[in-house]
Amino acid sequence: MSLQDAINALKNNDFEGARLKIGPVTSSFTVQHFLIKGLAELSLKDWASARETFACAITRVKGKPFLWLNKGIAEENLGLSEDAMASYEACLAVDPSQALACGNLSNLYRNANRLTEAETMARRALDLGADKAEALNCLGLALARQGKAVEAKECFEQALTLNPNHPLALTNMADLFVDALDFDKAWPLFAKAHAITDSPDIRRTEGLARLLAGDFVRGFSLFEARLEEPAALRHRPACPLWDGKPLGDRRLLVVAEQGLGDVIHFCRYQHFLNSDKIVWAVPRPLVRLLSPSLRGTVVDEDGDVPACDVFAPIASLPWLLRDALSGEALAFPPVAMPYLNAPMEPILPLGTHKLSIGLVWAGSFSHKRDRERSIPLEILAALLDCVEADFYAPFIGKALDQIGPLPLTRLDDRIHDFADTASLLNQLDVLVCVDTAIAHLAGALGVRTFLLLPFCPDWRWGKEGNISRLYPSVTLVRQPSPGDWEGAVKKLIKSFPSD
Numbered sequence: 001m002s003l004q005d006a007i008n009a010l011k012n013n014d015f016e017g018a019r020l021k022i023g024p025v026t027s028s029f030t031v032q033h034f035l036i037k038g039l040a041e042l043s044l045k046d047w048a049s050a051r052e053t054f055a056c057a058i059t060r061v062k063g064k065p066f067l068w069l070n071k072g073i074a075e076e077n078l079g080l081s082e083d084a085m086a087s088y089e090a091c092l093a094v095d096p097s098q099a100l101a102c103g104n105l106s107n108l109y110r111n112a113n114r115l116t117e118a119e120t121m122a123r124r125a126l127d128l129g130a131d132k133a134e135a136l137n138c139l140g141l142a143l144a145r146q147g148k149a150v151e152a153k154e155c156f157e158q159a160l161t162l163n164p165n166h167p168l169a170l171t172n173m174a175d176l177f178v179d180a181l182d183f184d185k186a187w188p189l190f191a192k193a194h195a196i197t198d199s200p201d202i203r204r205t206e207g208l209a210r211l212l213a214g215d216f217v218r219g220f221s222l223f224e225a226r227l228e229e230p231a232a233l234r235h236r237p238a239c240p241l242w243d244g245k246p247l248g249d250r251r252l253l254v255v256a257e258q259g260l261g262d263v264i265h266f267c268r269y270q271h272f273l274n275s276d277k278i279v280w281a282v283p284r285p286l287v288r289l290l291s292p293s294l295r296g297t298v299v300d301e302d303g304d305v306p307a308c309d310v311f312a313p314i315a316s317l318p319w320l321l322r323d324a325l326s327g328e329a330l331a332f333p334p335v336a337m338p339y340l341n342a343p344m345e346p347i348l349p350l351g352t353h354k355l356s357i358g359l360v361w362a363g364s365f366s367h368k369r370d371r372e373r374s375i376p377l378e379i380l381a382a383l384l385d386c387v388e389a390d391f392y393a394p395f396i397g398k399a400l401d402q403i404g405p406l407p408l409t410r411l412d413d414r415i416h417d418f419a420d421t422a423s424l425l426n427q428l429d430v431l432v433c434v435d436t437a438i439a440h441l442a443g444a445l446g447v448r449t450f451l452l453l454p455f456c457p458d459w460r461w462g463k464e465g466n467i468s469r470l471y472p473s474v475t476l477v478r479q480p481s482p483g484d485w486e487g488a489v490k491k492l493i494k495s496f497p498s499d
Contacts, residue, residue, distance in 0.1 A: 003033065003036075006033075009021055010039060022040070031064060035057070035067075037053050042070060047077040048078065051071055054068075055071055068087045068090040069091045072101065075087055084108060085105065088101045099135075103125040106125060107141070110141055113368070116146075122139035123139060133169065136156070137166065140152045140154075145371065147371070147372070149180070153173070156173040167196045167202060171206075181463050190205075194206075206222050207225065211223065211331065220331075223315070232313075233255060241311060241312070247310075250308075252279070253306075253308035254281065254312050255281050255311055255314065259364070260440075263282050264340070264444055265470065267294060268333060268339055269318065272317075276296055278295055279297050279308055280296060282298060282299075282300070283302075284303075286417070287300050288418075290340070318331065321333075332469045332470060343423050348427040352390060353389050355388065356389065357431070358391075358425065358432065359408065361374065362374040362402075362434065362436075363435070372454040373434050373453075374399070377406070383432065384406060386496070387493075389430075391407060391408045394411050394438070421438065422441055429448065432450045433449055433451055435451065435453060444471065447473060449475065450474075451475065454478075454482070454483075455479040457478070466478070477491050
Protein backbone atom coordinates (compact mmCIF):
# COMPACT_ATOMS: atom_id res chain seq x y z
CA MET A 1 0.00 0.00 0.00
CA SER A 2 1.36 3.42 -0.90
CA LEU A 3 2.26 6.13 1.55
CA GLN A 4 -0.26 8.37 -0.19
CA ASP A 5 -3.08 5.90 0.59
CA ALA A 6 -2.20 6.14 4.29
CA ILE A 7 -2.13 9.96 4.09
CA ASN A 8 -5.55 9.99 2.42
CA ALA A 9 -6.97 7.66 5.10
CA LEU A 10 -5.63 9.94 7.82
CA LYS A 11 -7.14 13.02 6.13
CA ASN A 12 -10.50 11.19 5.95
CA ASN A 13 -10.35 10.38 9.68
CA ASP A 14 -9.95 6.68 8.91
CA PHE A 15 -7.34 6.30 11.62
CA GLU A 16 -7.37 2.52 11.84
CA GLY A 17 -7.14 2.36 8.05
CA ALA A 18 -4.16 4.72 8.08
CA ARG A 19 -2.40 2.60 10.65
CA LEU A 20 -3.07 -0.61 8.72
CA LYS A 21 -1.89 0.92 5.47
CA ILE A 22 1.39 2.02 7.06
CA GLY A 23 1.90 -1.35 8.72
CA PRO A 24 4.51 -2.24 11.35
CA VAL A 25 7.73 -0.25 11.64
CA THR A 26 10.40 -1.34 9.16
CA SER A 27 13.96 -0.26 8.44
CA SER A 28 12.72 1.69 5.41
CA PHE A 29 10.42 3.96 7.45
CA THR A 30 10.83 7.66 6.75
CA VAL A 31 9.78 10.44 9.09
CA GLN A 32 6.46 10.60 7.21
CA HIS A 33 5.75 6.92 7.88
CA PHE A 34 6.40 7.43 11.59
CA LEU A 35 4.31 10.58 11.72
CA ILE A 36 1.26 9.05 10.01
CA LYS A 37 1.42 5.90 12.14
CA GLY A 38 1.88 7.88 15.36
CA LEU A 39 -0.83 10.45 14.58
CA ALA A 40 -3.28 7.66 13.76
CA GLU A 41 -2.48 5.99 17.09
CA LEU A 42 -2.93 9.27 18.96
CA SER A 43 -6.31 9.76 17.27
CA LEU A 44 -7.29 6.20 18.27
CA LYS A 45 -6.17 6.99 21.85
CA ASP A 46 -3.73 4.10 21.66
CA TRP A 47 -1.32 6.09 23.77
CA ALA A 48 1.16 3.30 24.45
CA SER A 49 1.60 2.45 20.77
CA ALA A 50 1.88 6.13 19.83
CA ARG A 51 4.58 6.64 22.44
CA GLU A 52 6.50 3.64 21.12
CA THR A 53 6.16 4.87 17.53
CA PHE A 54 7.45 8.37 18.25
CA ALA A 55 10.21 7.06 20.53
CA CYS A 56 11.41 4.83 17.70
CA ALA A 57 11.23 7.73 15.25
CA ILE A 58 13.36 9.92 17.53
CA THR A 59 16.15 7.33 17.58
CA ARG A 60 16.24 7.30 13.77
CA VAL A 61 15.41 10.87 12.78
CA LYS A 62 17.16 13.73 14.57
CA GLY A 63 16.14 17.35 14.93
CA LYS A 64 12.37 16.99 14.47
CA PRO A 65 10.58 18.84 17.29
CA PHE A 66 7.13 17.50 16.37
CA LEU A 67 8.29 13.94 17.17
CA TRP A 68 9.14 14.99 20.73
CA LEU A 69 5.89 16.96 20.95
CA ASN A 70 3.72 14.00 20.00
CA LYS A 71 5.67 11.64 22.22
CA GLY A 72 4.95 14.04 25.09
CA ILE A 73 1.23 14.07 24.26
CA ALA A 74 1.13 10.26 24.38
CA GLU A 75 3.03 10.21 27.69
CA GLU A 76 0.78 12.85 29.21
CA ASN A 77 -2.27 10.76 28.40
CA LEU A 78 -0.59 7.71 29.93
CA GLY A 79 -0.12 9.66 33.15
CA LEU A 80 3.67 9.68 32.72
CA SER A 81 4.07 13.30 33.74
CA GLU A 82 7.84 13.33 34.27
CA ASP A 83 8.46 11.67 30.91
CA ALA A 84 6.04 14.05 29.19
CA MET A 85 7.85 17.04 30.72
CA ALA A 86 11.15 15.73 29.42
CA SER A 87 9.70 15.25 25.92
CA TYR A 88 8.21 18.75 25.76
CA GLU A 89 11.46 20.24 27.06
CA ALA A 90 13.37 18.32 24.37
CA CYS A 91 10.93 19.64 21.75
CA LEU A 92 11.61 23.23 22.87
CA ALA A 93 15.34 22.61 22.94
CA VAL A 94 15.14 21.79 19.22
CA ASP A 95 12.63 24.52 18.38
CA PRO A 96 11.86 27.15 21.06
CA SER A 97 8.91 28.45 19.02
CA GLN A 98 6.67 25.41 19.59
CA ALA A 99 3.70 27.09 21.26
CA LEU A 100 1.74 23.89 21.96
CA ALA A 101 4.71 22.40 23.81
CA CYS A 102 4.86 25.56 25.95
CA GLY A 103 1.17 25.31 26.83
CA ASN A 104 1.33 21.61 27.63
CA LEU A 105 4.48 22.10 29.68
CA SER A 106 2.77 24.90 31.62
CA ASN A 107 0.01 22.49 32.63
CA LEU A 108 2.50 19.86 33.76
CA TYR A 109 4.59 22.38 35.68
CA ARG A 110 1.43 23.61 37.40
CA ASN A 111 0.45 20.10 38.44
CA ALA A 112 3.98 19.61 39.81
CA ASN A 113 3.67 22.84 41.85
CA ARG A 114 6.33 24.52 39.72
CA LEU A 115 4.04 27.52 39.57
CA THR A 116 6.42 30.28 38.50
CA GLU A 117 7.63 28.12 35.60
CA ALA A 118 4.02 27.30 34.74
CA GLU A 119 3.18 31.00 34.47
CA THR A 120 6.31 31.67 32.39
CA MET A 121 5.47 28.88 29.94
CA ALA A 122 1.85 30.00 29.62
CA ARG A 123 2.95 33.56 28.82
CA ARG A 124 5.46 32.17 26.32
CA ALA A 125 2.70 30.16 24.62
CA LEU A 126 0.63 33.34 24.39
CA ASP A 127 3.51 35.30 22.89
CA LEU A 128 4.22 32.54 20.37
CA GLY A 129 0.75 32.77 18.89
CA ALA A 130 -0.91 29.71 20.43
CA ASP A 131 -4.69 29.59 20.30
CA LYS A 132 -5.33 32.69 22.37
CA ALA A 133 -8.30 31.39 24.33
CA GLU A 134 -6.40 28.20 25.19
CA ALA A 135 -3.29 30.13 26.22
CA LEU A 136 -5.26 32.57 28.35
CA ASN A 137 -7.02 29.69 30.08
CA CYS A 138 -3.65 28.08 30.74
CA LEU A 139 -2.24 31.33 32.11
CA GLY A 140 -5.32 31.84 34.27
CA LEU A 141 -4.81 28.44 35.89
CA ALA A 142 -1.16 29.19 36.66
CA LEU A 143 -2.12 32.52 38.22
CA ALA A 144 -5.02 31.05 40.21
CA ARG A 145 -2.76 28.43 41.77
CA GLN A 146 -0.47 31.22 42.96
CA GLY A 147 -3.36 32.96 44.69
CA LYS A 148 -3.56 35.69 42.04
CA ALA A 149 -7.34 35.44 41.77
CA VAL A 150 -7.98 38.87 40.23
CA GLU A 151 -5.44 38.32 37.43
CA ALA A 152 -6.70 34.77 36.88
CA LYS A 153 -10.30 35.99 36.56
CA GLU A 154 -9.19 38.54 33.94
CA CYS A 155 -7.55 35.76 31.91
CA PHE A 156 -10.64 33.54 32.03
CA GLU A 157 -12.87 36.49 31.10
CA GLN A 158 -10.65 37.30 28.11
CA ALA A 159 -10.66 33.64 27.06
CA LEU A 160 -14.47 33.56 27.24
CA THR A 161 -14.72 36.80 25.28
CA LEU A 162 -12.75 35.14 22.49
CA ASN A 163 -14.62 31.84 22.84
CA PRO A 164 -17.81 32.01 24.97
CA ASN A 165 -18.17 28.23 24.65
CA HIS A 166 -14.73 27.29 25.95
CA PRO A 167 -15.68 24.52 28.42
CA LEU A 168 -12.45 24.56 30.42
CA ALA A 169 -12.42 28.33 30.80
CA LEU A 170 -16.05 28.14 31.99
CA THR A 171 -15.10 25.41 34.48
CA ASN A 172 -12.06 27.27 35.73
CA MET A 173 -14.05 30.48 36.17
CA ALA A 174 -16.60 28.45 38.14
CA ASP A 175 -13.79 27.05 40.28
CA LEU A 176 -12.61 30.59 41.04
CA PHE A 177 -16.06 31.38 42.40
CA VAL A 178 -15.93 28.17 44.45
CA ASP A 179 -12.60 29.34 45.89
CA ALA A 180 -14.46 32.46 47.02
CA LEU A 181 -17.30 30.24 48.37
CA ASP A 182 -19.66 31.99 45.92
CA PHE A 183 -21.50 28.88 44.77
CA ASP A 184 -24.48 30.68 43.20
CA LYS A 185 -22.18 32.14 40.55
CA ALA A 186 -20.39 28.83 40.00
CA TRP A 187 -23.35 26.54 39.23
CA PRO A 188 -24.52 28.24 35.98
CA LEU A 189 -20.95 28.15 34.63
CA PHE A 190 -20.64 24.43 35.38
CA ALA A 191 -24.03 23.86 33.73
CA LYS A 192 -22.94 25.69 30.57
CA ALA A 193 -19.68 23.73 30.43
CA HIS A 194 -21.60 20.44 30.77
CA ALA A 195 -23.92 21.46 27.94
CA ILE A 196 -20.92 21.94 25.65
CA THR A 197 -19.03 18.73 26.42
CA ASP A 198 -19.27 15.69 28.66
CA SER A 199 -15.83 15.90 30.26
CA PRO A 200 -14.75 13.75 33.25
CA ASP A 201 -12.60 16.63 34.49
CA ILE A 202 -15.54 19.03 34.51
CA ARG A 203 -17.79 16.51 36.28
CA ARG A 204 -15.11 15.75 38.89
CA THR A 205 -14.47 19.45 39.50
CA GLU A 206 -18.15 20.21 39.97
CA GLY A 207 -18.47 17.10 42.14
CA LEU A 208 -15.90 18.44 44.61
CA ALA A 209 -17.68 21.82 44.63
CA ARG A 210 -21.03 20.13 45.31
CA LEU A 211 -19.52 18.17 48.19
CA LEU A 212 -18.12 21.37 49.71
CA ALA A 213 -21.53 23.02 49.36
CA GLY A 214 -23.16 20.07 51.15
CA ASP A 215 -24.92 18.51 48.14
CA PHE A 216 -23.56 15.04 48.92
CA VAL A 217 -25.69 12.85 46.65
CA ARG A 218 -24.97 14.86 43.52
CA GLY A 219 -21.40 15.51 44.65
CA PHE A 220 -20.43 11.87 45.12
CA SER A 221 -22.18 10.94 41.87
CA LEU A 222 -20.18 13.49 39.89
CA PHE A 223 -16.96 12.67 41.78
CA GLU A 224 -17.03 9.17 40.26
CA ALA A 225 -15.94 10.83 36.98
CA ARG A 226 -12.38 10.88 38.36
CA LEU A 227 -12.14 7.16 37.52
CA GLU A 228 -12.44 7.98 33.80
CA GLU A 229 -9.25 10.07 33.84
CA PRO A 230 -5.80 8.70 32.90
CA ALA A 231 -3.92 7.12 35.77
CA ALA A 232 -6.81 7.74 38.19
CA LEU A 233 -5.76 4.70 40.19
CA ARG A 234 -2.21 3.68 41.02
CA HIS A 235 -3.30 0.05 40.61
CA ARG A 236 -6.29 -1.09 38.55
CA PRO A 237 -7.11 -4.75 39.34
CA ALA A 238 -8.11 -7.30 36.73
CA CYS A 239 -11.34 -8.21 38.56
CA PRO A 240 -14.59 -6.31 37.88
CA LEU A 241 -15.58 -3.09 39.60
CA TRP A 242 -17.99 -3.74 42.46
CA ASP A 243 -21.52 -2.45 41.84
CA GLY A 244 -22.41 -1.97 45.53
CA LYS A 245 -24.76 -4.97 45.68
CA PRO A 246 -24.46 -7.43 48.61
CA LEU A 247 -21.12 -9.18 48.45
CA GLY A 248 -22.31 -12.59 49.62
CA ASP A 249 -19.33 -14.94 49.40
CA ARG A 250 -17.40 -12.67 47.07
CA ARG A 251 -14.09 -11.22 48.22
CA LEU A 252 -13.78 -7.46 47.84
CA LEU A 253 -10.50 -5.68 47.09
CA VAL A 254 -10.49 -2.07 48.29
CA VAL A 255 -7.74 -0.17 46.50
CA ALA A 256 -6.21 3.00 47.92
CA GLU A 257 -6.20 6.19 45.87
CA GLN A 258 -5.19 9.81 46.27
CA GLY A 259 -3.33 10.60 49.51
CA LEU A 260 -2.72 8.82 52.81
CA GLY A 261 -5.29 11.02 54.54
CA ASP A 262 -7.93 9.93 52.05
CA VAL A 263 -7.31 6.29 52.97
CA ILE A 264 -7.56 7.05 56.71
CA HIS A 265 -10.79 8.98 56.12
CA PHE A 266 -12.58 6.53 53.83
CA CYS A 267 -11.64 3.35 55.71
CA ARG A 268 -14.38 4.29 58.22
CA TYR A 269 -16.87 2.93 55.66
CA GLN A 270 -15.71 -0.61 56.50
CA HIS A 271 -18.52 -0.83 59.06
CA PHE A 272 -21.13 -0.74 56.28
CA LEU A 273 -19.60 -3.37 53.99
CA ASN A 274 -21.18 -6.27 55.93
CA SER A 275 -18.36 -8.64 55.10
CA ASP A 276 -15.09 -9.88 56.54
CA LYS A 277 -13.87 -11.03 53.14
CA ILE A 278 -12.12 -7.75 52.36
CA VAL A 279 -8.57 -7.06 51.22
CA TRP A 280 -7.32 -3.50 51.73
CA ALA A 281 -4.44 -2.64 49.38
CA VAL A 282 -2.87 0.49 50.85
CA PRO A 283 0.47 2.34 50.70
CA ARG A 284 3.18 0.71 52.81
CA PRO A 285 3.36 3.52 55.43
CA LEU A 286 -0.23 2.68 56.44
CA VAL A 287 -0.08 -1.13 56.62
CA ARG A 288 1.03 -1.51 60.24
CA LEU A 289 -1.35 1.23 61.41
CA LEU A 290 -4.46 -0.12 59.71
CA SER A 291 -3.94 -3.88 60.14
CA PRO A 292 -5.31 -4.11 63.73
CA SER A 293 -8.32 -1.87 63.01
CA LEU A 294 -9.74 -3.00 59.66
CA ARG A 295 -11.89 -6.04 58.99
CA GLY A 296 -10.24 -8.46 56.61
CA THR A 297 -6.65 -8.29 55.43
CA VAL A 298 -4.43 -5.23 54.96
CA VAL A 299 -1.63 -5.54 52.39
CA ASP A 300 0.96 -3.33 50.75
CA GLU A 301 -0.46 -2.12 47.44
CA ASP A 302 2.96 -2.58 45.81
CA GLY A 303 3.39 -6.11 47.16
CA ASP A 304 1.54 -9.39 46.60
CA VAL A 305 -2.16 -8.57 46.52
CA PRO A 306 -4.47 -11.63 46.82
CA ALA A 307 -6.87 -12.37 44.00
CA CYS A 308 -10.37 -11.04 44.61
CA ASP A 309 -13.77 -11.25 42.94
CA VAL A 310 -14.53 -7.51 42.71
CA PHE A 311 -12.78 -4.29 43.59
CA ALA A 312 -13.68 -0.80 44.77
CA PRO A 313 -11.60 2.40 44.81
CA ILE A 314 -11.65 3.51 48.43
CA ALA A 315 -13.06 6.99 47.68
CA SER A 316 -15.97 5.33 45.84
CA LEU A 317 -17.23 3.59 48.98
CA PRO A 318 -19.71 6.38 49.87
CA TRP A 319 -21.35 6.21 46.45
CA LEU A 320 -21.31 2.40 46.32
CA LEU A 321 -22.95 2.27 49.77
CA ARG A 322 -25.62 4.87 48.94
CA ASP A 323 -28.43 2.33 49.52
CA ALA A 324 -27.23 1.82 53.10
CA LEU A 325 -26.36 5.46 53.75
CA SER A 326 -28.53 8.37 52.76
CA GLY A 327 -28.32 12.13 52.85
CA GLU A 328 -25.62 13.49 55.13
CA ALA A 329 -24.67 9.97 56.25
CA LEU A 330 -23.10 9.49 52.82
CA ALA A 331 -20.39 11.97 53.84
CA PHE A 332 -20.52 11.52 57.62
CA PRO A 333 -21.40 7.90 58.35
CA PRO A 334 -22.07 7.21 62.04
CA VAL A 335 -19.07 5.36 63.47
CA ALA A 336 -17.77 4.82 66.98
CA MET A 337 -14.78 7.02 67.76
CA PRO A 338 -11.89 6.53 67.79
CA TYR A 339 -11.88 4.07 64.90
CA LEU A 340 -8.10 3.59 64.75
CA ASN A 341 -5.77 2.49 67.52
CA ALA A 342 -2.16 3.51 68.14
CA PRO A 343 0.70 1.25 69.26
CA MET A 344 2.57 2.01 72.50
CA GLU A 345 5.88 2.95 70.90
CA PRO A 346 7.83 5.06 70.03
CA ILE A 347 7.78 7.16 73.20
CA LEU A 348 7.53 10.94 73.16
CA PRO A 349 10.67 12.59 74.62
CA LEU A 350 10.21 13.73 78.21
CA GLY A 351 9.39 17.44 78.43
CA THR A 352 9.59 20.04 81.19
CA HIS A 353 6.14 21.62 80.96
CA LYS A 354 2.61 20.55 81.84
CA LEU A 355 1.40 20.64 78.23
CA SER A 356 2.81 18.80 75.22
CA ILE A 357 1.77 20.29 71.89
CA GLY A 358 2.44 18.98 68.40
CA LEU A 359 2.82 21.36 65.45
CA VAL A 360 2.40 20.30 61.82
CA TRP A 361 2.62 23.32 59.53
CA ALA A 362 3.22 21.69 56.14
CA GLY A 363 2.14 18.70 54.12
CA SER A 364 3.59 17.04 51.06
CA PHE A 365 5.09 19.57 48.64
CA SER A 366 3.77 17.48 45.73
CA HIS A 367 0.15 18.00 46.80
CA LYS A 368 -1.78 19.95 44.18
CA ARG A 369 -2.90 22.61 46.67
CA ASP A 370 0.11 22.63 48.97
CA ARG A 371 0.56 26.39 48.54
CA GLU A 372 -2.93 27.00 49.95
CA ARG A 373 -2.82 24.55 52.84
CA SER A 374 0.75 24.82 54.24
CA ILE A 375 1.82 27.67 56.55
CA PRO A 376 5.29 29.21 56.87
CA LEU A 377 6.48 28.22 60.35
CA GLU A 378 7.41 31.82 61.11
CA ILE A 379 3.67 32.68 61.14
CA LEU A 380 2.69 29.76 63.37
CA ALA A 381 5.66 30.45 65.67
CA ALA A 382 3.59 33.17 67.35
CA LEU A 383 1.91 30.34 69.26
CA LEU A 384 5.22 29.37 70.87
CA ASP A 385 5.44 32.77 72.53
CA CYS A 386 1.90 32.64 73.90
CA VAL A 387 1.61 29.17 75.44
CA GLU A 388 3.84 27.48 78.00
CA ALA A 389 4.33 23.99 76.66
CA ASP A 390 6.78 21.51 75.19
CA PHE A 391 6.42 21.76 71.42
CA TYR A 392 7.06 18.83 69.07
CA ALA A 393 7.06 18.34 65.29
CA PRO A 394 5.50 14.87 64.80
CA PHE A 395 6.10 14.51 61.07
CA ILE A 396 8.79 14.06 58.45
CA GLY A 397 9.71 16.21 55.48
CA LYS A 398 11.75 19.16 54.23
CA ALA A 399 9.60 21.64 56.16
CA LEU A 400 11.43 20.59 59.31
CA ASP A 401 14.41 22.61 58.07
CA GLN A 402 12.41 25.74 58.95
CA ILE A 403 12.75 25.03 62.69
CA GLY A 404 16.20 26.55 63.13
CA PRO A 405 16.63 27.91 66.69
CA LEU A 406 12.92 27.65 67.63
CA PRO A 407 12.12 25.63 70.79
CA LEU A 408 10.53 22.86 68.77
CA THR A 409 11.66 19.23 69.08
CA ARG A 410 11.97 17.19 65.90
CA LEU A 411 10.59 13.65 66.04
CA ASP A 412 11.46 12.50 62.52
CA ASP A 413 14.16 10.13 63.81
CA ARG A 414 11.40 8.18 65.62
CA ILE A 415 9.02 7.96 62.67
CA HIS A 416 9.24 5.14 60.14
CA ASP A 417 5.58 4.77 59.24
CA PHE A 418 2.15 6.04 60.30
CA ALA A 419 1.93 3.60 63.20
CA ASP A 420 4.91 5.42 64.74
CA THR A 421 3.23 8.76 64.05
CA ALA A 422 0.02 7.50 65.67
CA SER A 423 1.89 6.51 68.84
CA LEU A 424 3.48 9.95 69.13
CA LEU A 425 0.20 11.78 68.45
CA ASN A 426 -1.56 9.75 71.12
CA GLN A 427 0.90 11.03 73.74
CA LEU A 428 0.28 14.71 72.94
CA ASP A 429 -2.15 16.88 74.86
CA VAL A 430 -2.95 18.95 71.77
CA LEU A 431 -2.09 18.90 68.08
CA VAL A 432 -2.08 22.02 65.91
CA CYS A 433 -2.13 20.97 62.30
CA VAL A 434 -2.76 22.04 58.72
CA ASP A 435 -4.85 19.91 56.39
CA THR A 436 -2.60 16.88 55.90
CA ALA A 437 -2.89 13.14 56.44
CA ILE A 438 -1.80 13.72 60.05
CA ALA A 439 -5.00 15.71 60.64
CA HIS A 440 -7.06 12.70 59.58
CA LEU A 441 -4.89 10.39 61.66
CA ALA A 442 -5.30 12.55 64.77
CA GLY A 443 -9.05 12.75 64.22
CA ALA A 444 -9.38 8.99 63.75
CA LEU A 445 -7.41 8.47 66.98
CA GLY A 446 -9.48 10.98 68.92
CA VAL A 447 -6.54 13.31 69.58
CA ARG A 448 -7.52 16.86 70.58
CA THR A 449 -6.67 18.87 67.46
CA PHE A 450 -6.88 22.41 66.14
CA LEU A 451 -6.99 22.23 62.35
CA LEU A 452 -5.93 25.35 60.45
CA LEU A 453 -7.83 25.65 57.17
CA PRO A 454 -7.57 27.85 54.07
CA PHE A 455 -10.53 30.10 53.25
CA CYS A 456 -11.75 27.52 50.72
CA PRO A 457 -11.04 24.18 52.39
CA ASP A 458 -11.25 20.59 51.27
CA TRP A 459 -14.91 19.51 51.11
CA ARG A 460 -14.60 17.28 54.18
CA TRP A 461 -14.36 20.27 56.50
CA GLY A 462 -17.41 22.06 55.11
CA LYS A 463 -17.69 25.67 54.02
CA GLU A 464 -18.29 27.15 57.49
CA GLY A 465 -18.28 26.46 61.22
CA ASN A 466 -15.65 25.34 63.70
CA ILE A 467 -16.96 21.85 64.49
CA SER A 468 -15.74 18.91 62.41
CA ARG A 469 -18.50 16.55 61.30
CA LEU A 470 -15.91 13.84 60.67
CA TYR A 471 -13.89 13.94 63.87
CA PRO A 472 -15.42 15.18 67.17
CA SER A 473 -11.97 15.83 68.67
CA VAL A 474 -11.03 18.30 65.90
CA THR A 475 -11.73 22.04 66.12
CA LEU A 476 -11.64 23.91 62.80
CA VAL A 477 -9.83 27.25 62.59
CA ARG A 478 -10.49 28.96 59.26
CA GLN A 479 -8.74 31.78 57.43
CA PRO A 480 -10.87 34.95 57.76
CA SER A 481 -10.10 35.77 54.11
CA PRO A 482 -8.17 34.04 51.31
CA GLY A 483 -4.49 33.65 52.18
CA ASP A 484 -4.81 35.20 55.65
CA TRP A 485 -2.84 32.77 57.80
CA GLU A 486 -1.93 35.52 60.26
CA GLY A 487 -5.64 36.03 60.96
CA ALA A 488 -6.19 32.30 61.38
CA VAL A 489 -3.30 32.00 63.85
CA LYS A 490 -4.67 34.95 65.87
CA LYS A 491 -8.01 33.13 66.07
CA LEU A 492 -6.16 29.99 67.16
CA ILE A 493 -4.26 31.74 69.93
CA LYS A 494 -7.43 33.41 71.19
CA SER A 495 -9.25 30.08 71.45
CA PHE A 496 -6.29 27.99 72.62
CA PRO A 497 -6.82 26.07 75.87
CA SER A 498 -4.88 27.21 78.93
CA ASP A 499 -4.67 23.68 80.34
